[in-house]
Amino acid sequence: NAGVTQTPKFRVLKTGQSMTLLCAQDMNHEYMYWYRQDPGMGLRLIHYSVGEGTTAKGEVPDGYNVSRLKKQNFLLGLESAAPSQTSVYFCASSYFRYNEQFFGPGTRLTVL
Amino acid sequence: GQQVMQIPQYQHVQEGEDFTTYCNSSTTLSNIQWYKQRPGGHPVFLIQLVKSGEVKKQKRLTFQFGEAKKNSSLHITATQTTDVGTYFCAGGVDNNNDMRFGAGTRLTVKP
Numbered sequence: 001n002a003g004v005t006q007t008p009k010f011r012v013l014k015t016g017q018s019m020t021l022l023c024a025q026d027m028n029h030e031y032m033y034w035y036r037q038d039p040g041m042g043l044r045l046i047h048y049s050v051g052e053g054t055t056a057k058g059e060v061p062d063g064y065n066v067s068r069l070k071k072q073n074f075l076l077g078l079e080s081a082a083p084s085q086t087s088v089y090f091c092a093s094s095y096f097r098y099n100e101q102f103f104g105p106g107t108r109l110t111v112l
Numbered sequence: 113g114q115q116v117m118q119i120p121q122y123q124h125v126q127e128g129e130d131f132t133t134y135c136n137s138s139t140t141l142s143n144i145q146w147y148k149q150r151p152g153g154h155p156v157f158l159i160q161l162v163k164s165g166e167v168k169k170q171k172r173l174t175f176q177f178g179e180a181k182k183n184s185s186l187h188i189t190a191t192q193t194t195d196v197g198t199y200f201c202a203g204g205v206d207n208n209n210d211m212r213f214g215a216g217t218r219l220t221v222k223p
Contacts, residue, residue, distance in 0.1 A: 033210070035213075040215060041215060042216045056210075098142065098145075098160070100145070101145075101155075104154065105154055
């Protein structure tokens with residue numbers, strides 16, 4: 001099993017460009033999450049999903065959109081990237097609400 | 113909203129010394145999880161505590177959940193260089209669907 005995978009691993013964007021980050025899990029987990037990690041800020045939840053076709057806002061959802069069309073995939077979109085969105089993005093999944101979260105390797109995004 | 117505070121932000125120890133990180137919540141938690149993130153890596157689950165006053169051990173690591181379920185601690189006895197990394201706590205609240213992470217404690221160990 002691959003666990004949780006994320007693509008791409010690195011990306012550089014110019015301000016105003018758009019992009020989509022893809023997260024995939026092969027563990028049949030119901031819950032999936034997108035976090036951003038900034039120095040000294042820990043992991044902040046952007047959006048999450050409690051099942052296929054559902055999404056919900058986390059702590060810092062502004063400027064991001066998500067979709068969960070298939071149970072195994074969770075997409076994070078930036079419609080108009082801003083320098084404040086420079087960060088490392090982690091996807092995670094868990095079988096259910098308070099179960100152990102499995103994290104992907106992360107995507108390092110730089111917005112110039 | 114729910115907040116999870118973690119202290120200290122950084123801790124530098126000599127190999128063989130003990131290390132403790134503390135996690136405090138403004139609200140009662142239903143459970144708490146601890147994760148470790150090695151430099152350049154991703155968070156990896158260590159343990160979950162659910163019961164009031166619960167204590168769990170993993171070799172040199174001791175995890176505690178406070179009686180009021182508002183605080184938790186992770187203690188490492190006799191640190192080794194392999195303990196280097198950032199330790200995060202994450203707390204769950206009954207009326208939320210997500211876990212909220214603390215800012216983490218970054219541990220460095222001098223050989």
